[in-house]
Amino acid sequence: MNALDKLLIAEDIRRLKARYFRCLDTKNWGEMERVFGSDSVMDARAENRTGGTPDAHIHIGSVNIVVFLRTHLEQVTTVHHGHSPEIDITAPDAATGIWAMEDMLRWPEGGPLKWMHGYGHYYETYKNDGQRWYIQTTTIRRLRVDSL
Amino acid sequence: MNALDKLLIAEDIRRLKARYFRCLDTKNWGEMERVFGSDSVMDARAENRTGGTPDAHIHIGSVNIVVFLRTHLEQVTTVHHGHSPEIDITAPDAATGIWAMEDMLRWPEGGPLKWMHGYGHYYETYKNDGQRWYIQTTTIRRLRVDSL
Amino acid sequence: MNALDKLLIAEDIRRLKARYFRCLDTKNWGEMERVFGSDSVMDARAENRTGGTPDAHIHIGSVNIVVFLRTHLEQVTTVHHGHSPEIDITAPDAATGIWAMEDMLRWPEGGPLKWMHGYGHYYETYKNDGQRWYIQTTTIRRLRVDSL
Numbered sequence: 001m002n003a004l005d006k007l008l009i010a011e012d013i014r015r016l017k018a019r020y021f022r023c024l025d026t027k028n029w030g031e032m033e034r035v036f037g038s039d040s041v042m043d044a045r046a047e048n049r050t051g052g053t054p055d056a057h058i059h060i061g062s063v064n065i066v067v068f069l070r071t072h073l074e075q076v077t078t079v080h081h082g083h084s085p086e087i088d089i090t091a092p093d094a095a096t097g098i099w100a101m102e103d104m105l106r107w108p109e110g111g112p113l114k115w116m117h118g119y120g121h122y123y124e125t126y127k128n129d130g131q132r133w134y135i136q137t138t139t140i141r142r143l144r145v146d147s148l
Numbered sequence: 149m150n151a152l153d154k155l156l157i158a159e160d161i162r163r164l165k166a167r168y169f170r171c172l173d174t175k176n177w178g179e180m181e182r183v184f185g186s187d188s189v190m191d192a193r194a195e196n197r198t199g200g201t202p203d204a205h206i207h208i209g210s211v212n213i214v215v216f217l218r219t220h221l222e223q224v225t226t227v228h229h230g231h232s233p234e235i236d237i238t239a240p241d242a243a244t245g246i247w248a249m250e251d252m253l254r255w256p257e258g259g260p261l262k263w264m265h266g267y268g269h270y271y272e273t274y275k276n277d278g279q280r281w282y283i284q285t286t287t288i289r290r291l292r293v294d295s296l
Numbered sequence: 297m298n299a300l301d302k303l304l305i306a307e308d309i310r311r312l313k314a315r316y317f318r319c320l321d322t323k324n325w326g327e328m329e330r331v332f333g334s335d336s337v338m339d340a341r342a343e344n345r346t347g348g349t350p351d352a353h354i355h356i357g358s359v360n361i362v363v364f365l366r367t368h369l370e371q372v373t374t375v376h377h378g379h380s381p382e383i384d385i386t387a388p389d390a391a392t393g394i395w396a397m398e399d400m401l402r403w404p405e406g407g408p409l410k411w412m413h414g415y416g417h418y419y420e421t422y423k424n425d426g427q428r429w430y431i432q433t434t435t436i437r438r439l440r441v442d443s444l
Binding site: 152155156159162163165166167169170173174225226227229230231252254 | 299300303306377379380381382394396398415417439440
Protein backbone atom coordinates (compact mmCIF):
# COMPACT_ATOMS: atom_id res chain seq x y z
CA MET A 1 0.00 0.00 0.00
CA ASN A 2 1.29 3.44 -0.83
CA ALA A 3 0.41 6.63 0.99
CA LEU A 4 -2.57 7.38 -1.26
CA ASP A 5 -4.01 3.89 -0.75
CA LYS A 6 -3.86 4.41 2.99
CA LEU A 7 -5.61 7.78 2.77
CA LEU A 8 -8.36 6.23 0.65
CA ILE A 9 -8.87 3.40 3.14
CA ALA A 10 -8.95 5.83 6.08
CA GLU A 11 -11.61 7.88 4.26
CA ASP A 12 -13.62 4.71 3.57
CA ILE A 13 -13.50 3.77 7.24
CA ARG A 14 -14.47 7.25 8.41
CA ARG A 15 -17.51 7.03 6.15
CA LEU A 16 -18.31 3.54 7.38
CA LYS A 17 -18.44 4.81 10.96
CA ALA A 18 -20.42 7.87 9.84
CA ARG A 19 -23.02 5.49 8.39
CA TYR A 20 -23.08 3.59 11.69
CA PHE A 21 -23.88 6.80 13.58
CA ARG A 22 -26.48 7.97 11.06
CA CYS A 23 -28.24 4.60 10.82
CA LEU A 24 -28.32 4.28 14.62
CA ASP A 25 -29.90 7.68 15.19
CA THR A 26 -32.31 7.57 12.23
CA LYS A 27 -33.19 3.91 12.98
CA ASN A 28 -32.23 2.75 9.51
CA TRP A 29 -31.71 -0.90 10.45
CA GLY A 30 -31.52 -2.22 6.89
CA GLU A 31 -28.56 -0.01 6.03
CA MET A 32 -27.09 -0.69 9.48
CA GLU A 33 -26.74 -4.41 8.72
CA ARG A 34 -24.32 -3.56 5.92
CA VAL A 35 -22.06 -1.70 8.37
CA PHE A 36 -21.17 -5.07 9.92
CA GLY A 37 -20.20 -8.55 8.64
CA SER A 38 -21.11 -12.10 9.58
CA ASP A 39 -18.09 -12.35 11.92
CA SER A 40 -18.47 -8.91 13.53
CA VAL A 41 -18.39 -8.73 17.32
CA MET A 42 -20.00 -5.97 19.38
CA ASP A 43 -18.77 -6.18 22.96
CA ALA A 44 -21.38 -4.33 25.03
CA ARG A 45 -20.42 -5.82 28.40
CA ALA A 46 -19.35 -2.45 29.74
CA GLU A 47 -22.65 -0.96 28.51
CA ASN A 48 -24.69 -3.45 30.48
CA ARG A 49 -27.70 -1.57 31.75
CA THR A 50 -30.10 -4.49 31.63
CA GLY A 51 -28.53 -7.17 33.83
CA GLY A 52 -27.90 -10.73 32.69
CA THR A 53 -24.64 -12.60 32.35
CA PRO A 54 -21.65 -10.92 30.72
CA ASP A 55 -21.86 -13.26 27.72
CA ALA A 56 -25.35 -11.99 27.01
CA HIS A 57 -23.77 -8.67 26.10
CA ILE A 58 -21.46 -9.92 23.36
CA HIS A 59 -23.26 -9.83 20.01
CA ILE A 60 -21.85 -11.73 17.05
CA GLY A 61 -22.73 -11.19 13.40
CA SER A 62 -24.48 -8.30 11.69
CA VAL A 63 -27.94 -9.83 12.11
CA ASN A 64 -27.60 -10.29 15.87
CA ILE A 65 -25.94 -6.93 16.32
CA VAL A 66 -28.80 -5.17 14.58
CA VAL A 67 -31.38 -7.15 16.56
CA PHE A 68 -29.62 -6.02 19.74
CA LEU A 69 -29.47 -2.37 18.68
CA ARG A 70 -33.03 -2.35 17.40
CA THR A 71 -34.43 -4.03 20.51
CA HIS A 72 -32.80 -1.55 22.84
CA LEU A 73 -32.91 1.65 20.83
CA GLU A 74 -35.90 1.59 18.44
CA GLN A 75 -38.09 3.47 20.92
CA VAL A 76 -35.31 5.66 22.27
CA THR A 77 -34.42 9.11 20.92
CA THR A 78 -30.67 8.70 20.43
CA VAL A 79 -27.87 11.00 19.36
CA HIS A 80 -24.41 9.46 18.84
CA HIS A 81 -21.48 11.62 17.77
CA GLY A 82 -17.94 10.50 16.94
CA HIS A 83 -14.86 12.72 16.93
CA SER A 84 -11.21 12.87 15.85
CA PRO A 85 -10.64 9.30 14.68
CA GLU A 86 -7.22 7.67 14.84
CA ILE A 87 -7.26 5.04 12.10
CA ASP A 88 -4.29 2.71 11.48
CA ILE A 89 -4.19 0.57 8.36
CA THR A 90 -2.43 -2.60 9.50
CA ALA A 91 -2.85 -4.61 6.25
CA PRO A 92 -4.59 -4.03 2.92
CA ASP A 93 -7.69 -5.67 4.41
CA ALA A 94 -7.37 -4.74 8.10
CA ALA A 95 -7.37 -1.59 10.20
CA THR A 96 -7.84 -0.36 13.76
CA GLY A 97 -9.55 2.80 14.96
CA ILE A 98 -10.17 4.86 18.07
CA TRP A 99 -12.97 7.44 18.09
CA ALA A 100 -13.85 9.91 20.81
CA MET A 101 -17.62 9.64 21.33
CA GLU A 102 -20.60 11.17 23.05
CA ASP A 103 -24.11 9.75 23.25
CA MET A 104 -27.34 11.22 24.47
CA LEU A 105 -30.30 8.89 24.97
CA ARG A 106 -33.82 9.82 25.98
CA TRP A 107 -36.25 7.04 26.84
CA PRO A 108 -40.03 7.16 26.51
CA GLU A 109 -41.95 8.08 29.67
CA GLY A 110 -42.53 5.34 32.20
CA GLY A 111 -39.25 3.43 32.00
CA PRO A 112 -36.61 3.08 34.70
CA LEU A 113 -34.32 5.64 33.06
CA LYS A 114 -35.29 9.08 31.75
CA TRP A 115 -32.09 10.06 29.99
CA MET A 116 -28.42 9.18 29.73
CA HIS A 117 -25.52 11.31 28.54
CA GLY A 118 -22.25 9.45 28.12
CA TYR A 119 -18.70 10.12 26.96
CA GLY A 120 -15.84 7.81 26.05
CA HIS A 121 -13.97 6.17 23.20
CA TYR A 122 -14.81 3.47 20.68
CA TYR A 123 -12.01 0.96 20.20
CA GLU A 124 -12.56 -0.87 16.93
CA THR A 125 -11.11 -3.04 14.20
CA TYR A 126 -12.18 -3.01 10.58
CA LYS A 127 -11.96 -5.66 7.88
CA ASN A 128 -12.27 -5.71 4.12
CA ASP A 129 -13.79 -8.91 2.74
CA GLY A 130 -12.84 -8.08 -0.83
CA GLN A 131 -16.11 -6.24 -1.46
CA ARG A 132 -16.26 -3.64 1.26
CA TRP A 133 -14.99 -2.47 4.66
CA TYR A 134 -17.03 -3.32 7.73
CA ILE A 135 -16.72 -2.93 11.50
CA GLN A 136 -15.22 -6.21 12.69
CA THR A 137 -15.03 -5.55 16.43
CA THR A 138 -16.29 -2.65 18.51
CA THR A 139 -16.39 -1.75 22.18
CA ILE A 140 -16.67 1.43 24.24
CA ARG A 141 -14.59 2.50 27.21
CA ARG A 142 -16.41 5.20 29.13
CA LEU A 143 -14.92 8.34 30.63
CA ARG A 144 -18.14 9.52 32.23
CA VAL A 145 -21.85 8.70 32.28
CA ASP A 146 -24.58 10.98 33.61
CA SER A 147 -28.14 9.70 33.86
CA LEU A 148 -31.50 10.31 35.50
CA MET B 149 -11.84 12.25 -11.65
CA ASN B 150 -9.38 9.85 -10.12
CA ALA B 151 -9.32 8.80 -6.48
CA LEU B 152 -6.93 11.60 -5.46
CA ASP B 153 -9.13 14.24 -7.12
CA LYS B 154 -12.09 13.00 -5.12
CA LEU B 155 -10.14 13.11 -1.86
CA LEU B 156 -9.07 16.67 -2.60
CA ILE B 157 -12.63 17.74 -3.32
CA ALA B 158 -13.91 16.06 -0.15
CA GLU B 159 -11.25 17.91 1.86
CA ASP B 160 -12.24 21.21 0.19
CA ILE B 161 -15.87 20.63 1.10
CA ARG B 162 -15.09 19.68 4.70
CA ARG B 163 -13.19 22.95 5.00
CA LEU B 164 -16.04 24.87 3.37
CA LYS B 165 -18.44 23.57 6.00
CA ALA B 166 -15.88 24.23 8.76
CA ARG B 167 -15.81 27.88 7.61
CA TYR B 168 -19.62 27.95 7.73
CA PHE B 169 -19.58 26.81 11.36
CA ARG B 170 -16.76 29.15 12.37
CA CYS B 171 -18.25 32.21 10.63
CA LEU B 172 -21.67 31.51 12.15
CA ASP B 173 -20.40 31.27 15.72
CA THR B 174 -17.87 34.11 15.48
CA LYS B 175 -20.38 36.29 13.54
CA ASN B 176 -17.99 36.79 10.63
CA TRP B 177 -20.67 37.70 8.10
CA GLY B 178 -18.30 38.96 5.41
CA GLU B 179 -16.49 35.64 5.20
CA MET B 180 -19.82 33.82 5.52
CA GLU B 181 -21.09 35.33 2.25
CA ARG B 182 -18.29 33.51 0.43
CA VAL B 183 -19.49 30.16 1.78
CA PHE B 184 -22.56 30.48 -0.46
CA GLY B 185 -23.27 31.45 -4.08
CA SER B 186 -25.85 33.56 -5.84
CA ASP B 187 -28.04 30.49 -6.48
CA SER B 188 -27.67 28.94 -3.01
CA VAL B 189 -30.83 27.88 -1.19
CA MET B 190 -31.18 27.59 2.59
CA ASP B 191 -34.38 25.76 3.42
CA ALA B 192 -35.17 26.73 7.02
CA ARG B 193 -38.84 25.73 6.97
CA ALA B 194 -38.28 23.02 9.57
CA GLU B 195 -36.42 25.53 11.73
CA ASN B 196 -39.35 27.91 11.79
CA ARG B 197 -39.43 29.45 15.24
CA THR B 198 -40.77 32.81 14.18
CA GLY B 199 -44.05 32.05 12.40
CA GLY B 200 -44.90 33.32 8.94
CA THR B 201 -45.63 31.39 5.78
CA PRO B 202 -43.42 28.46 4.81
CA ASP B 203 -42.02 30.37 1.82
CA ALA B 204 -40.72 33.02 4.18
CA HIS B 205 -38.26 30.43 5.47
CA ILE B 206 -36.59 29.62 2.16
CA HIS B 207 -33.63 31.94 1.60
CA ILE B 208 -32.08 32.25 -1.84
CA GLY B 209 -28.64 33.65 -2.64
CA SER B 210 -25.66 34.33 -0.41
CA VAL B 211 -26.75 37.90 0.35
CA ASN B 212 -30.22 36.90 1.54
CA ILE B 213 -28.91 33.88 3.42
CA VAL B 214 -26.46 36.03 5.35
CA VAL B 215 -29.14 38.66 6.06
CA PHE B 216 -31.33 35.89 7.46
CA LEU B 217 -28.54 34.41 9.62
CA ARG B 218 -27.38 37.80 10.82
CA THR B 219 -30.87 39.02 11.67
CA HIS B 220 -31.65 35.95 13.76
CA LEU B 221 -28.27 35.16 15.28
CA GLU B 222 -26.19 38.33 15.63
CA GLN B 223 -27.33 38.84 19.24
CA VAL B 224 -27.42 35.14 20.09
CA THR B 225 -24.51 33.21 21.61
CA THR B 226 -24.37 30.25 19.23
CA VAL B 227 -22.33 27.07 19.05
CA HIS B 228 -22.73 24.86 15.97
CA HIS B 229 -20.75 21.63 15.63
CA GLY B 230 -20.68 19.23 12.68
CA HIS B 231 -19.61 15.60 12.80
CA SER B 232 -18.67 12.63 10.62
CA PRO B 233 -19.50 13.98 7.15
CA GLU B 234 -20.53 11.67 4.32
CA ILE B 235 -19.53 13.49 1.13
CA ASP B 236 -20.22 12.06 -2.33
CA ILE B 237 -18.64 13.65 -5.38
CA THR B 238 -21.27 13.23 -8.08
CA ALA B 239 -19.51 15.24 -10.83
CA PRO B 240 -16.32 17.30 -11.07
CA ASP B 241 -18.37 20.35 -10.05
CA ALA B 242 -21.08 18.79 -7.86
CA ALA B 243 -21.28 16.92 -4.57
CA THR B 244 -23.70 15.94 -1.81
CA GLY B 245 -23.08 15.77 1.91
CA ILE B 246 -24.69 14.67 5.16
CA TRP B 247 -23.34 15.98 8.47
CA ALA B 248 -24.39 15.03 11.97
CA MET B 249 -24.90 18.28 13.87
CA GLU B 250 -25.55 19.80 17.25
CA ASP B 251 -26.37 23.42 18.03
CA MET B 252 -26.60 25.29 21.28
CA LEU B 253 -28.18 28.75 21.24
CA ARG B 254 -28.50 31.17 24.13
CA TRP B 255 -30.62 34.26 23.64
CA PRO B 256 -30.21 37.57 25.46
CA GLU B 257 -32.41 38.10 28.53
CA GLY B 258 -35.98 39.18 27.93
CA GLY B 259 -36.84 37.21 24.81
CA PRO B 260 -39.38 34.41 24.46
CA LEU B 261 -36.69 31.71 24.48
CA LYS B 262 -33.80 31.40 26.91
CA TRP B 263 -31.85 28.60 25.26
CA MET B 264 -32.15 25.84 22.68
CA HIS B 265 -30.10 22.69 22.27
CA GLY B 266 -30.73 20.76 19.08
CA TYR B 267 -29.48 17.67 17.28
CA GLY B 268 -29.92 16.41 13.74
CA HIS B 269 -28.35 16.17 10.32
CA TYR B 270 -27.56 18.68 7.61
CA TYR B 271 -28.48 17.44 4.14
CA GLU B 272 -26.59 19.52 1.59
CA THR B 273 -25.38 19.84 -1.97
CA TYR B 274 -22.23 21.62 -3.07
CA LYS B 275 -21.28 23.22 -6.36
CA ASN B 276 -18.07 24.42 -7.95
CA ASP B 277 -18.51 27.45 -10.19
CA GLY B 278 -15.04 27.13 -11.71
CA GLN B 279 -13.50 29.31 -9.00
CA ARG B 280 -14.48 27.66 -5.74
CA TRP B 281 -16.82 25.24 -3.96
CA TYR B 282 -19.85 26.65 -2.20
CA ILE B 283 -22.91 25.31 -0.36
CA GLN B 284 -25.63 25.13 -2.99
CA THR B 285 -28.51 23.80 -0.91
CA THR B 286 -28.80 23.14 2.81
CA THR B 287 -31.48 21.96 5.18
CA ILE B 288 -31.62 20.34 8.62
CA ARG B 289 -33.65 17.33 9.73
CA ARG B 290 -33.89 17.30 13.51
CA LEU B 291 -33.61 14.27 15.77
CA ARG B 292 -34.32 16.18 18.97
CA VAL B 293 -34.72 19.75 20.21
CA ASP B 294 -34.62 20.82 23.86
CA SER B 295 -35.44 24.40 24.80
CA LEU B 296 -36.46 26.65 27.65
CA MET C 297 4.67 20.02 -1.98
CA ASN C 298 2.07 18.56 -4.29
CA ALA C 299 -1.59 18.08 -3.46
CA LEU C 300 -1.08 14.56 -2.09
CA ASP C 301 1.74 15.72 0.20
CA LYS C 302 -0.56 18.35 1.64
CA LEU C 303 -3.35 15.83 2.24
CA LEU C 304 -0.91 13.52 4.02
CA ILE C 305 0.32 16.33 6.26
CA ALA C 306 -3.23 17.42 7.08
CA GLU C 307 -4.06 13.82 8.04
CA ASP C 308 -0.93 13.65 10.23
CA ILE C 309 -1.94 16.84 12.00
CA ARG C 310 -5.52 15.71 12.53
CA ARG C 311 -4.16 12.56 14.17
CA LEU C 312 -1.72 14.59 16.26
CA LYS C 313 -4.60 16.62 17.68
CA ALA C 314 -6.66 13.45 18.15
CA ARG C 315 -3.82 12.08 20.31
CA TYR C 316 -3.81 15.31 22.29
CA PHE C 317 -7.52 14.92 23.06
CA ARG C 318 -7.24 11.21 23.89
CA CYS C 319 -4.16 11.60 26.09
CA LEU C 320 -5.77 14.51 27.94
CA ASP C 321 -8.97 12.66 28.76
CA THR C 322 -7.36 9.28 29.51
CA LYS C 323 -4.52 10.97 31.49
CA ASN C 324 -1.82 9.38 29.35
CA TRP C 325 0.87 11.93 30.22
CA GLY C 326 3.78 9.95 28.76
CA GLU C 327 2.23 9.87 25.30
CA MET C 328 1.09 13.48 25.74
CA GLU C 329 4.68 14.71 26.01
CA ARG C 330 5.28 13.50 22.45
CA VAL C 331 2.42 15.68 21.18
CA PHE C 332 4.56 18.74 21.92
CA GLY C 333 8.20 19.78 21.35
CA SER C 334 10.84 21.54 23.40
CA ASP C 335 9.85 24.93 21.92
CA SER C 336 6.07 24.46 22.14
CA VAL C 337 4.03 27.23 23.74
CA MET C 338 0.64 26.75 25.41
CA ASP C 339 -0.96 30.13 26.02
CA ALA C 340 -3.54 29.54 28.75
CA ARG C 341 -3.93 33.18 29.81
CA ALA C 342 -7.56 33.25 28.70
CA GLU C 343 -8.16 30.02 30.62
CA ASN C 344 -6.93 31.52 33.88
CA ARG C 345 -9.13 30.09 36.60
CA THR C 346 -6.46 30.02 39.28
CA GLY C 347 -5.26 33.62 39.58
CA GLY C 348 -1.62 34.65 39.33
CA THR C 349 0.10 36.90 36.83
CA PRO C 350 -0.62 36.46 33.12
CA ASP C 351 2.90 35.15 32.50
CA ALA C 352 2.22 32.30 34.89
CA HIS C 353 -0.26 30.98 32.33
CA ILE C 354 2.14 30.67 29.40
CA HIS C 355 3.75 27.22 29.41
CA ILE C 356 6.85 26.56 27.32
CA GLY C 357 8.19 23.16 26.30
CA SER C 358 6.56 19.74 26.33
CA VAL C 359 7.73 18.95 29.87
CA ASN C 360 6.28 22.12 31.38
CA ILE C 361 3.10 21.85 29.35
CA VAL C 362 2.48 18.33 30.60
CA VAL C 363 3.28 19.35 34.19
CA PHE C 364 0.69 22.11 33.84
CA LEU C 365 -1.97 19.83 32.36
CA ARG C 366 -1.29 17.04 34.85
CA THR C 367 -1.34 19.36 37.86
CA HIS C 368 -4.67 20.87 36.91
CA LEU C 369 -6.46 17.91 35.35
CA GLU C 370 -5.18 14.64 36.83
CA GLN C 371 -7.99 14.55 39.41
CA VAL C 372 -10.61 16.03 37.08
CA THR C 373 -12.96 13.99 34.89
CA THR C 374 -12.43 15.72 31.54
CA VAL C 375 -13.95 15.36 28.10
CA HIS C 376 -12.43 17.41 25.26
CA HIS C 377 -13.81 17.16 21.74
CA GLY C 378 -12.51 18.84 18.58
CA HIS C 379 -14.49 19.45 15.42
CA SER C 380 -14.17 20.47 11.76
CA PRO C 381 -10.48 21.43 11.60
CA GLU C 382 -9.20 24.01 9.11
CA ILE C 383 -5.56 23.10 8.53
CA ASP C 384 -3.29 25.15 6.25
CA ILE C 385 0.11 23.81 5.26
CA THR C 386 2.27 26.92 5.03
CA ALA C 387 5.63 25.18 4.40
CA PRO C 388 6.82 21.56 4.25
CA ASP C 389 7.57 21.80 7.99
CA ALA C 390 4.93 24.30 9.17
CA ALA C 391 1.14 24.50 9.36
CA THR C 392 -1.68 26.36 11.08
CA GLY C 393 -4.98 25.02 12.34
CA ILE C 394 -8.31 26.10 13.77
CA TRP C 395 -10.50 23.57 15.58
CA ALA C 396 -13.97 24.08 16.99
CA MET C 397 -13.93 22.65 20.52
CA GLU C 398 -16.05 21.74 23.49
CA ASP C 399 -14.84 20.71 26.94
CA MET C 400 -16.69 19.31 29.91
CA LEU C 401 -14.85 19.20 33.25
CA ARG C 402 -16.09 17.74 36.49
CA TRP C 403 -14.05 18.34 39.62
CA PRO C 404 -13.92 16.10 42.69
CA GLU C 405 -16.24 17.06 45.56
CA GLY C 406 -15.07 19.84 47.87
CA GLY C 407 -13.40 22.18 45.39
CA PRO C 408 -14.48 25.69 44.45
CA LEU C 409 -15.94 24.53 41.12
CA LYS C 410 -18.24 21.59 40.53
CA TRP C 411 -18.31 21.50 36.76
CA MET C 412 -17.48 23.56 33.70
CA HIS C 413 -18.80 23.24 30.15
CA GLY C 414 -17.02 25.39 27.59
CA TYR C 415 -17.10 26.06 23.86
CA GLY C 416 -14.70 27.84 21.54
CA HIS C 417 -11.90 27.41 19.03
CA TYR C 418 -8.32 26.27 19.27
CA TYR C 419 -5.94 28.44 17.25
CA GLU C 420 -2.71 26.52 16.69
CA THR C 421 0.49 26.18 14.73
CA TYR C 422 2.27 22.92 14.00
CA LYS C 423 5.91 22.19 13.23
CA ASN C 424 7.84 19.25 11.81
CA ASP C 425 11.33 18.86 13.27
CA GLY C 426 12.35 16.34 10.62
CA GLN C 427 11.13 13.42 12.71
CA ARG C 428 7.51 14.22 13.44
CA TRP C 429 4.80 16.86 13.61
CA TYR C 430 4.05 18.47 16.96
CA ILE C 431 1.84 21.25 18.29
CA GLN C 432 4.06 24.33 18.32
CA THR C 433 1.66 26.92 19.70
CA THR C 434 -1.87 26.57 21.03
CA THR C 435 -4.46 28.86 22.55
CA ILE C 436 -8.24 28.86 22.97
CA ARG C 437 -10.70 31.65 22.28
CA ARG C 438 -13.96 30.97 24.06
CA LEU C 439 -17.46 31.49 22.70
CA ARG C 440 -19.21 30.52 25.91
CA VAL C 441 -18.46 29.02 29.31
CA ASP C 442 -21.03 27.61 31.73
CA SER C 443 -19.98 26.55 35.20
CA LEU C 444 -21.25 25.78 38.69
